[in-house]
Amino acid sequence: MQRIIAPFCIVAFVIAACPRQARCEDAPANRKLLDELNRQTTALYRQAQTGIYHVQLPEPKWVNAYAMAAVKRWDKQLDPELRRRLEGQSPEIIDPAEIVPPHAATQVSDVDATTLPGQGTYILVRPRAVALDRRDPVLGGMLEAPPATQPGFAPTNIGLLLDPAGHILVPLYVEREAVGTEPVKLSGPDGALVTAKFVGSDRQTNLTLLQVEKPVGQPVRLGSGRPEAGALVMCLSSSDGSGHLGVWSDGAQENGIVLTTDGQVAGIARYGQFLAGSACQLITRQLIEFGSVKRATLGVLITEIRREATAGAAQAGPASQSGMRIDQVIANSAADKAGLRPGDVVLAIGSDAVRDLPSFAAAIAARNGPTELQIVRDQAVVKVTVELQQQK
């Protein structure tokens, strides 16, 4: 009996498997959309890479102060040799610690806040999923930047080639004194190792501008605003230029250069903060002209108030919108004279919405003279005009 049943089962299995094989052979006809997406993505990525340099910047001095704040409580008993090592180099320790929200009204999860004297308050967002798994969520693969193979060259960031003059914008603030007189090493789109000079940097927008003598590649095109919510974007990592496709949702999970599907650089995203391409261009112009940003002094201490960008929040009124809360007004300052008060939340400067600190910093840098601010005071939106005087 078994001799009859066994061959019967084998034959039945083969018959059942054959149609499946046939269906697999038919599949390519149904992947046209993905194939097209793949071609377009690859083209976009390659296009972007022609304007990207890999930069080896010295460690910013503020990073050391920011990192050392984590062991500040042991300041008095810290072993002198240990302190020297910690301040001098990174021992490459790992990971997680307590997470303390910087402010109850700042709805940013997983953050760690530190205020540096004279340098504002920083929060650190840990990109858990992003850092550990950079695979493309759509294609499943990873868009890797070409590895740097030159000996003695270890790039830490990427830079965008802005113009034929060789200006390269790096999305990280490094002090002029940290760079010193040494040329900065970087590799171009062709992989060749070159050097660049330091042009200037701006702490509040977290940007540094370099210049190479003979640029190679194609300058990037800077966009003028945030991508539309739900739009398909490509995000390139600030550290190594690796990319992934994603659906834009205010960039809360992104840290890097955001490209729209037309190949423009929409801006720089930092876990919810977003500096538009046009703002980058504005800062760059001032850095080229002055070596620093000549920003008018408003005379306020402000804190970023981030709220969830939901349809419900929009309907809930201006009090539920993200903006910059004024915590302190300096007497006789432009803000004081304009009647700004602690507790006011700035929503816009002129026509520019200011949802976060970098965009606020860029908007202030763009203006001189009478400037209209849109603020929320006592649950109502009011307009206040301040007299801004750009630094000489």
Next chain:
Amino acid sequence: MNAIGEFDSELLEDYLDDALSPGQVEHVARRLAEEPELAMAMHELRAARVLRAAAWRSLEPSEARAAALARRIAEVVWQDAWRRGARRALWASGSIAAAAAVFVVGWFLRPTVSPEVRQLSHSVRANVQPSKPALLSVDPVAGYHVALVDRNGKLMPVQKFSKADDARQFARDLLQYEDRRREAEQGGAMLVSDHF
């Protein structure tokens, strides 16, 4: 025994035991000759001694029985010694087994620095270890060391603490230090508050 005094009774006992001086012997002999009651008491005392000696002799075992008894005693002594030895061995092996069990349990329950350090064992850079584990609970002066190791595995200076909690907290702070440094260099730190 005749009604003689206690003193005379003891005197006669000593006389029979040859425990008297020559002068006392001569004195007792003269009295035995002169005092019939004392002589009678001496007679009865000697008879009693003879009877007692015979009785003792009847109770003495033979040489074979004495040898058997000696062998039996030796066996008992040897068995007792063996039992004591076995008992000691049992205690010793039990103690060793208990110590081994405690060690195994302690090994699995041994304190660790933190899950994050365990998670990336290939790049663990901070560690907390008591300098003298054996004195962990009785010698707090021995303290705890938090050691840093650089990316080449070279030991960097250590920070000493007298409390384990402090050492662990310091290790956590060091991890946060590194976390901040790495993420800030990659643009992960955001400025959220400042003067304008």
